Amino acid sequence: MLSARGLSVSGISKSFQSGGRTILALDDISLSLPAGKVGVLLGPSGCGKSTLLRMIAGLETPSGGGITLNDRAVYRPARDRGMVFQDYTSFPWLTVRDNVAYGLKINGDSSALNEGTVDHFIRAVGLDKFADAYPHQLSGGMRQRVAIARTLANYPDLLLMDEPFGALDPETRWQMQDLLLSVVRKERTTVMAVSHDIEEALYLGDVVFFLSRHPGRLKETLYPDFKAGLPENDREAFLQSDDYRRLDLHIRRLMRDEGRDAA
Amino acid sequence: MTAKLSETATRHTMIPKTATEAPSGKRSDHWFDFNQTIPGAQRFMLGTVGWLAFLLFWQVTSQLEFAPDRLYPGPAAVFSSLQELFLEKGFFSDVVSSVTRIVISFGIAILIALPLGLLMGSFARVDSLLNPLLGAWRYLPAPAFIPLLLMWLGTGDTQKITLLLMGVVFFLVIMLADVTRQTPRVLIETAKTLGGGRRIILWTVLFRHSLPGYVDTCRQMLAVSWTYLVIAEIVAATDGIGAMMMRAKRFVHVDDIMAGIVTIGVLGLLFDILFRLVYRKCFPYLGREQS
Numbered sequence: 001m002l003s004a005r006g007l008s009v010s011g012i013s014k015s016f017q018s019g020g021r022t023i024l025a026l027d028d029i030s031l032s033l034p035a036g037k038v039g040v041l042l043g044p045s046g047c048g049k050s051t052l053l054r055m056i057a058g059l060e061t062p063s064g065g066g067i068t069l070n071d072r073a074v075y076r077p078a079r080d081r082g083m084v085f086q087d088y089t090s091f092p093w094l095t096v097r098d099n100v101a102y103g104l105k106i107n108g109d110s111s112a113l114n115e116g117t118v119d120h121f122i123r124a125v126g127l128d129k130f131a132d133a134y135p136h137q138l139s140g141g142m143r144q145r146v147a148i149a150r151t152l153a154n155y156p157d158l159l160l161m162d163e164p165f166g167a168l169d170p171e172t173r174w175q176m177q178d179l180l181l182s183v184v185r186k187e188r189t190t191v192m193a194v195s196h197d198i199e200e201a202l203y204l205g206d207v208v209f210f211l212s213r214h215p216g217r218l219k220e221t222l223y224p225d226f227k228a229g230l231p232e233n234d235r236e237a238f239l240q241s242d243d244y245r246r247l248d249l250h251i252r253r254l255m256r257d258e259g260r261d262a263a
Numbered sequence: 264m265t266a267k268l269s270e271t272a273t274r275h276t277m278i279p280k281t282a283t284e285a286p287s288g289k290r291s292d293h294w295f296d297f298n299q300t301i302p303g304a305q306r307f308m309l310g311t312v313g314w315l316a317f318l319l320f321w322q323v324t325s326q327l328e329f330a331p332d333r334l335y336p337g338p339a340a341v342f343s344s345l346q347e348l349f350l351e352k353g354f355f356s357d358v359v360s361s362v363t364r365i366v367i368s369f370g371i372a373i374l375i376a377l378p379l380g381l382l383m384g385s386f387a388r389v390d391s392l393l394n395p396l397l398g399a400w401r402y403l404p405a406p407a408f409i410p411l412l413l414m415w416l417g418t419g420d421t422q423k424i425t426l427l428l429m430g431v432v433f434f435l436v437i438m439l440a441d442v443t444r445q446t447p448r449v450l451i452e453t454a455k456t457l458g459g460g461r462r463i464i465l466w467t468v469l470f471r472h473s474l475p476g477y478v479d480t481c482r483q484m485l486a487v488s489w490t491y492l493v494i495a496e497i498v499a500a501t502d503g504i505g506a507m508m509m510r511a512k513r514f515v516h517v518d519d520i521m522a523g524i525v526t527i528g529v530l531g532l533l534f535d536i537l538f539r540l541v542y543r544k545c546f547p548y549l550g551r552e553q554s
Binding site for chain 2: 057058059077078079081082083085087089091092093102103106107134135136147150151154160
């Protein structure tokens with residue numbers, strides 16, 4: 001496979017036992033994501049995209065194949081791959097500031113703590129006024145910002161996101177997508193996100209990996225690089241561009257074909 | 264950015280339909296509606312009404328001549344003997360002995376149950392090892408061990424504290440393990456991807472998340488402790504609330520016995536309030552919403 005800085009997934013498969021039968025969930029998936037890019041795993045529900053993400057995080061073990069990040073083999077969760085989940089994961093007993101500082105504290109990273117890393121990322125996600133609030137005082141969108149700031153403050157090589165905005169209302173979702181993009185562009189973070197939302201995938205992703213289901217296979221890799229010619233953070237220009245509409249329609253067809261296969 | 268931050272402010276603007284707008288003319292805030300929240304003052308008043316009704320019932324029935332006053336004294340008699348017990352009969356030292364037994368035995372129970380419960384709730388293999396054993400011991404009634412304990416440990420405090428411990432510790436382990444097990448998996452996984460090792464996650468996530476549940480479980484199990492205390496002190500004791508009650512029985516001092524019961528009730532309530540206070544002070548983050 002490619003040997004470069006970034007994420008490399010080669011020949012990954014995952015099968016599990018159910019009722020005495022072996023079910024193949026992911027079949028021979030190979031992909032690579034260069035450092036500093038945003039990748040999105042897109043596909044219908046049941047395509048195994050979350051399972052693939054969890055394997056990259058080291059939370060699940062592949063049945064075959066290998067994953068490397070910056071040429072180091074991935075086999076268990078570690079600090080270099082921080083993950084933001086769809087469920088709210090702010091620790092309810094910690095304030096926003098202590099939540100964001102959690103990763104640095106448990107890693108004994110006092111230098112980073114002293115350098116104001118925590119405050120930097122709290123500011124980056126716009127929560128400076130809420131630094132001393134507890135999570136139960138925050139809205140869903142704000143809690144996801146805490147989770148993003150907490151993960152980024154730990155300086156992971158790769159930020160993993162499992163439908164992080166899936167539980168948010170559409171307006172907040174848009175805001176969070178813009179916020180995420182502005183932060184990761186500034187920090188040059190490599191991101192791999194899971195989504196089942198076409199607009200979100202095309203808006204966030206430098207590379208979009210479309211997975212089919214039963215079993216999950218990498219069906220197509222799309223590069224929505226038309227965004228380079230559009231003004232940044234301009235949702236309307238993005239939605240109205242012909243390239244977006246063309247890609248959107250193309251992916252909808254892929255999705256429809258998946259539905260047919262399942263039926 | 265300020266516009267984004269105001270998203271919480273607009274979340275609670277939905278105003279429920281008031282009763283007067285209901286077309287049928289029926290009030291929707293019925294006296295007995297499901298899931299009602301009532302004002303604190305009203306709650307306190309209703310609680311007081313319940314108590315007053317009970318005291319009235321006691322007073323009235325004690326004045327009816329179906330039992331001699333000696334065997335069924337009214338509230339006034341019991342309260343005056345309670346006063347007498349404390350002021351003249353040195354009952355305070357009995358109370359101190361009883362409370363000491365409770366505190367020591369429950370302290371030991373927590374010291375044993377907390378590490379076991381934490382490990383059982385965290386690791387399936389520890390749970391598989393200990394749950395069948397400890398789970399079974401729960402169903403052996405502690406008082407059944409009194410004859411054994413008397414032979415092994417004599418009639419002193421060791422025997423009583425052991426009995427109290429046996430009555431509580433097995434339940435406590437299993438319940439604390441259950442509390443620990445309720446830690447959301449996603450919090451543990453988050454800590455893992457932030458670079459947390461097992462020991463760190465055990466303390467900073469599982470233990471920390473379970474802490475309020477631990478306090479609440481202990482509060483409930485303490486009530487059980489008081490039950491065993493009375494049993495222990497009735498069987499063989501020279502001091503303690505239960506011992507006083509047994510002495511009173513010998514002389515048919517029913518008012519003293521009732522005074523003892525009242526004392527235990529009040530003590531139990533005080534401990535309960537103490538635990539609730541600790542809960543509220545230590546876990547402010549559980550404010551409006553369980554996370």
